[in-house]
Structures are given as C-alpha cells and as structure tokens.
Amino acid sequence: MRIGAIPQVYRNVNRWREILSILSKYGLAGWLARFEFSFGRGLLKNRTGEVLADASRETRIRMAMEELGPTFIKLGQIMSTRPDMVGRELAEELEKLQRSVPPDPPDVVTQLVEEDLSCALTDIFAEFSDLPVASASIGQVHRARLVTGQEVAVKVQRRDISRRVRVDLEILQGLAQLAEMIPELAPYQPCASIADFQRALRRELDFERERRHMEEFRRHFNGSPLVRIPRPYAEFSTDRVLVMEWLEGVPLSSPQKVAESGIALSAIARQGADLYLEMIFRNGFYHADPHPGNLLLLPNEGLGLLDYGMVGRIDDALREEIEEFLLAIVEQDSQRLGAIVIRVGATPPGLDESALAIDLADYIAQFAHQSAENFELAAALREMFEVMRRHRILLPAAMTMLLKVLVMLEGTGRRLAPDFSLMQILKPYRKKMMARRISPTRQFRKARRIVYELEQLAEIFPRRMRDILQQVQTGRFDVHLDHRGLEPSVNRLVLGMLTSALFIGSVLLVTNNVWPFWFWPLDGASAPGLAGMILSGLLGIRLLRAINKSGHLDRH
Numbered sequence: 001m002r003i004g005a006i007p008q009v010y011r012n013v014n015r016w017r018e019i020l021s022i023l024s025k026y027g028l029a030g031w032l033a034r035f036e037f038s039f040g041r042g043l044l045k046n047r048t049g050e051v052l053a054d055a056s057r058e059t060r061i062r063m064a065m066e067e068l069g070p071t072f073i074k075l076g077q078i079m080s081t082r083p084d085m086v087g088r089e090l091a092e093e094l095e096k097l098q099r100s101v102p103p104d105p106p107d108v109v110t111q112l113v114e115e116d117l118s119c120a121l122t123d124i125f126a127e128f129s130d131l132p133v134a135s136a137s138i139g140q141v142h143r144a145r146l147v148t149g150q151e152v153a154v155k156v157q158r159r160d161i162s163r164r165v166r167v168d169l170e171i172l173q174g175l176a177q178l179a180e181m182i183p184e185l186a187p188y189q190p191c192a193s194i195a196d197f198q199r200a201l202r203r204e205l206d207f208e209r210e211r212r213h214m215e216e217f218r219r220h221f222n223g224s225p226l227v228r229i230p231r232p233y234a235e236f237s238t239d240r241v242l243v244m245e246w247l248e249g250v251p252l253s254s255p256q257k258v259a260e261s262g263i264a265l266s267a268i269a270r271q272g273a274d275l276y277l278e279m280i281f282r283n284g285f286y287h288a289d290p291h292p293g294n295l296l297l298l299p300n301e302g303l304g305l306l307d308y309g310m311v312g313r314i315d316d317a318l319r320e321e322i323e324e325f326l327l328a329i330v331e332q333d334s335q336r337l338g339a340i341v342i343r344v345g346a347t348p349p350g351l352d353e354s355a356l357a358i359d360l361a362d363y364i365a366q367f368a369h370q371s372a373e374n375f376e377l378a379a380a381l382r383e384m385f386e387v388m389r390r391h392r393i394l395l396p397a398a399m400t401m402l403l404k405v406l407v408m409l410e411g412t413g414r415r416l417a418p419d420f421s422l423m424q425i426l427k428p429y430r431k432k433m434m435a436r437r438i439s440p441t442r443q444f445r446k447a448r449r450i451v452y453e454l455e456q457l458a459e460i461f462p463r464r465m466r467d468i469l470q471q472v473q474t475g476r477f478d479v480h481l482d483h484r485g486l487e488p489s490v491n492r493l494v495l496g497m498l499t500s501a502l503f504i505g506s507v508l509l510v511t512n513n514v515w516p517f518w519f520w521p522l523d524g525a526s527a528p529g530l531a532g533m534i535l536s537g538l539l540g541i542r543l544l545r546a547i548n549k550s551g552h553l554d555r556h
Contacts (some may be wrong), residue, residue: 005260016166022067047382058093066097069163070137071098071168074201083385085193085394090223091237091385103140106130108159116238123147124236128154134293138309143246155207162205188392189346193544197395204309207242208331213308216243220283226298226377227275229302247304249296249465252412263301266417272303273425276409280312280402281432284319288312288401312401316445318344319356328381330427334364345393352391359387375423378407492546506532 055063065076080094103109109130121128125144134138139157146152168498172194179190195552211232218229227249236243250257258265272295275428279286287294288310296304314322321344328337338360342353367380381403388395395403406422413420436442471477509529518525 016171019068019171022064057094058090061090062093062097065094069164069168070101070158071165071201073137073170075172075197078197078200081380082397082403083389083400083404085389085400087385087389088382101135101137103132103135104159109140109156112156113154113241117236117240125154127519139207144243146233146236151248151430152243153246155242155244157207157240158206164206165201169194169201172197181386200310206239207237208239210308211237211242211244214314217287217305217308220285225300226271226302228298228302229307230304247296247306248297249298249304252292252295252297252415258297258416261297263297264509266420268301268303269413269416269420270425273409273413273420273422275303276421277431279424280405281319281436283324284314284316286312286402286405287417288405290405290412292412295412311371311499312398312405314402317444318396318398322402325399326426329364329367329384330368330423332364334361337364339478341388341393344389344399345395347349348392351393356387356388356391356393359390363387375421376410377422378410380419382408409443492543495539495543499536499543502532502539503536506530506536 019497062076065072069135076094076097078098080091083091086094114121117124124147126147126149127145129143133153134141137158138161139155139285142154142156144152144154173191176190176194211234213233214229218231221227221229231245233243233245250261251444252258258474272290274291276286287305289306289307294305294306298304308379321340325337325340325344328334328340338353338357340358342351363383366383376404384405385400410420410422413422468477506529509526509532512522512526514526514529516527517523518530
C-alpha cells in the first residue's frame with residue numbers, strides 16, 4: 001500500500017476494522033472446515049444463523065460479501081460475470097447474491113425526494129406508496145401517480161449510499177494495492193479490476209445516466225410491438241431520483257403467474273432472444289442484466305425491460321471479434337478459436353500454446369456431436385471460461401460481460417420453455433453476421449478507420465525517428481534488457497556459493513579443533529564447525545530439491 005493511502009486508512013479506520021473482522025471470521029470458518037472434529041464448528045455463524053464451517057468455500061465468500069454490504073454485493077455481482085478470472089464455481093455462487101435488502105423508512109425516502117426535487121411530495125404526486133415494490137442495495141422503487149394522472153415508478157437512491165460506497169471503494173483500492181504485491185494475484189491485475197469496478201459502480205449511482213440509457217433504448221426500439229421501454233420523466237428526475245412510466249405486466253421471476261397468463265411461452269422466449277441478439281449484433285448497445293426480475297410479460301404479449309443501470313457497449317472491432325468467437329464455437333473450429341483467444345485475450349508470459357490448442361480441440365470435440373436443438377450454449381461458454389482460467393488468459397471485460405449475458409439469456413429462456421436453445425436461434429445469425437461484415441457500410445467504416453490510423457502513423461513516424469537519431473548522436477540512446485527467468489538462477493547460484501563457503505569454513509573449524517567443543521558423544525569436536533556442517537548439508541539438500549523440481553528457489 002502506498003504511503004499516500006495512510007490518511008485514507010486513518011479516516012476510514014472503523015470501516016477497516018469492520019471489514020477485517022468479517023473477513024477474519026469467514027477465514028477462521030474456512031480453517032475449521034478442514035478438520036473433521038465437531039468441537040467449535042458451530043460457534044461461527046452468519047447473520048441468519050447458518051454455521052459457516054459447514055458451508056463450501058464459494059458459499060462463505062458469497063455470505064461474506066452479503067454481510068459486508070452494498071458495495072461488496074455489487075462487486076460480487078460483477079465478479080460473477082468474470083468466470084475466466086474467479087472460476088466457474090465461484091461465479092455461479094456469486095449469482096445468488098441477494099438482490100433485495102430491507103428498505104429505507106418512508107420518512108427518509110420522502111425527505112430525499114423532496115430535497116432533490118426542491119418541492120413537497122404532494123406538489124408532484126397525487127399518490128405515493130410508502131411500501132416499495134422492490135428494494136435493492138443501491139435504491140428502492142415505489143409506485144406512485146402524478147398529479148396529472150400518469151401511473152409511474154419512482155426509483156430512489158438509498159440515503160447516504162454515496163458516502164458508504166466512497167469509503168468502501170477507497171478500502172478496496174488499498175486491498176488491491178496489497179494484492180498486487182502477491183505473485184499469485186498479480187497476473188489478475190487487481191488494481192485495474194478495481195478501477196473498472198469503481199467506474200461501473202459510480203455510473204450505476206448516477207440515475208441521470210440511467211435515464212439517458214432509457215431514452216437511447218426508446219430511440220432504438222421506437223414503434224416496436226415486441227418490446228416496451230418505460231418512458232422517463234426528465235423534469236422529475238435527478239441523479240438520485242428517477243421517475244419513469246409504470247409498466248403493468250407479469251415478471252418472469254413469478255413462474256406461477258407466468259404459467260397462468262396463457263401466453264405462448266416458447267414464442268416469448270424466442271422473441272426475447274431475438275430482441276437481445278438484435279441489440280448486441282446490430283446496435284452494439286444492450287441491456288446487460290436480463291435476469292427474470294427485470295423482464296415483464298405484457299398483456300399484448302410483448303416484453304417490458306426494467307433496470308437500465310447496467311448496460312453494455314461494444315464497438316465494431318470488438319463486435320467482429322465476438323462474432324468470430326461465437327462462429328468458431330458454432331462451426332467447431334478449434335484452430336480459429338485458439339487464434340481469436342490469443343489475439344483478444346491478455347495472455348501470461350510463457351503461454352503454452354500447444355497445450356492450449358489441445359485443450360481447445362478437446363473442448364470442441366466435447367460439443368461436436370450435439371444438435372442445435374440440444375446444444376447448451378451456457379454450458380459451452382462455462383467450459384470455455386474454465387479453459388481460459390486454466391491457462392490464465394483474461395478476456396476483455398466487455399467480452400466476458402456479453403458472454404455472461406448470453407448465459408443468463410439462455411437460462412431465462414429455459415425458465416419459460418424447457419426446450420429453448422439459444423444456439424438454435426444463434427445459428428441463423430451466421431448469415432446475418434457475414435452479410436453485415438461484408439456490407440459496404442461496415443467496409444467503408446473499417447477503411448476509414450485504417451486510413452485514419454495510417455495518417456496518424458505517417459505524421460508521427462518521422463518525428464519519432466528524428467528523436468531516436470538525435471538520442472543516438474548525443475549518446476543518450478539507452479537499451480534496457482529484461483532478463484526473464486534469470487533471478488531464480490542467480491538465487492540458486494548464490495545459495496550454492498554460500499553453502500560451499502559454509503561447508504569449507506566448518507570443516508576448517510573441525511580440523512583445527514576450534515573452541516568451544518562438543519560434549520558427549522563427540523567430545524573434543526568443534527561445536528561451531530559441526531553446526532555449520534549440518535546447516536550446509538541441509539542447505540545443499542534444499543538446493544538439490546529445488547533444482548530437481550523446477551530450478552526456482554523462490555516459488556513452488
């Protein structure tokens with residue numbers, strides 16, 4: 001941790017103490033879980049009374065995040081979109097993080113709304129329900145009716161959530177700096193990951209941004225009978241209060257009501273999948289949280305989309321890579337898939353490309369004989385994430401979010417229709433993908449981008465070459481060599497020299513009978529000499545073991 005972070009630690013010392021206390025409790029429960037004895041296992045429980053030592057490691061991590069509060073719950077929800085980083089089991093467990101929390105009291109909500117809108121609640125709303133219809137970690141939603149008669153939903157941010165999130169983000173930044181110093185965690189770029197999380201959470205705290213997202217979606221789907229986007233009321237909205245049109249429908253999270261609706265659910269599942277694929281591959285701007293609670297079945301058999309705090313954007317270049325990625329899976333081309341993974345992913349130094357190729361070939365063979373109707377894209381993508389994690393390859397965050405959305409989309413579709421297959425819907429998109437790729441509009445945009453980059457290169461190249469020549473001429477041109485893997489060899493060499501010197505010195509002490517002497521049964525032998533010989537022998541054995549294992553003295 002940097003010295004400049006010390007004032008932050010002092011300022012947030014109470015929260016640091018609370019976080020460390022919770023983490024130590026769950027860490028101790030993990031230690032107890034390794035042993036079979038029953039004594040003491042029941043002492044550590046979470047807030048609901050569950051015994052922590054009986055839970056799996058992934059479950060304990062999820063429980064700890066729930067106990068740590070809104071910021072860590074959001075962090076867990078975002079981590080659930082990165083199975084390539086945290087592993088499939090933990091990602092699936094983090095998907096269970098609670099989305100509903102106890103709401104703020106009605107007087108607190110009323111005070112916040114009146115502060116932000118600078119008027120009394122009755123000046124805007126003829127009715128305002130004190131009981132929220134939904135309550136999450138960031139905000140809660142109340143049903144209301146404007147004085148002009150429109151039924152609306154009012155999303156209100158939790159009181160003091162911005163300050164609590166700011167404190168937690170400072171602490172997470174400090175923990176990330178510590179994690180960067182641990183060799184096992186450094187390849188996962190903790191500081192960069194926390195910086196991405198900070199940006200995502202600050203955007204979600206800004207309800208004005210969410211309102212603009214809703215307006216953008218309404219422009220994309222204006223007049224579409226398949227989807228309904230709530231209309232936001234900009235005149236009654238701020239960065240902490242969002243007033244939007246109330247959509248009357250049946251949430252997909254209520255399976256009994258969905259079954260009673262009498263709507264053809266297989267058609268709705270296909271319609272929703274087509275809608276998302278259109279968002280992704282045509283607009284490059286999509287709703288990134290398609291869990292059942294955010295999807296409504298409308299009376300006209302359309303779909304209503306709720307909660308626009310988390311959206312995804314992909315540019316043309318990344319969209320082409322994602323299309324190539326999915327096409328390689330659909331067409332079962334392992335070589336093409338491996339080339340895409342290496343091209344778009346952050347690969348570790350010394351990546352074993354032959355081992356990666358073998359794993360990808362096995363992965364493709366595993367799903368090669370499944371028909372499109374029975375193909376489970378979610379299972380295929382989860383297995384792909386596992387391969388990426390095994391080889392420590394990190395895919396771009398935008399790409400993993402999109403692939404996770406496809407996994408959630410297939411899960412929601414199967415909730416409506418058990419025989420739903422996203423692959424069956426995705427397969428016809430191959431023609432559309434190829435048609436868009438060779439379309440004159442896209443080719444013109446790509447050519448324009450390439451020309452612009454070449455123009456920049458032509459402008460910068462002569463100046464950079466002149467700077468290099470000037471440095472060579474004045475003797476200021478330096479070449480820095482990075483000796484990868486040299487440090488363990490140097491450590492081994494130094495240890496070998498020290499061991500030899502210690503052994504020779506100890507032998508001299510013994511042969512010259514240097515005082516103090518050893519007692520029975522080695523009467524008269526030099527005690528320092530014998531101790532040095534024993535120590536040099538142990539060091540020699542350690543050196544031989546290190547050489548035999550990997551040649552590294554500082555890692556396993």
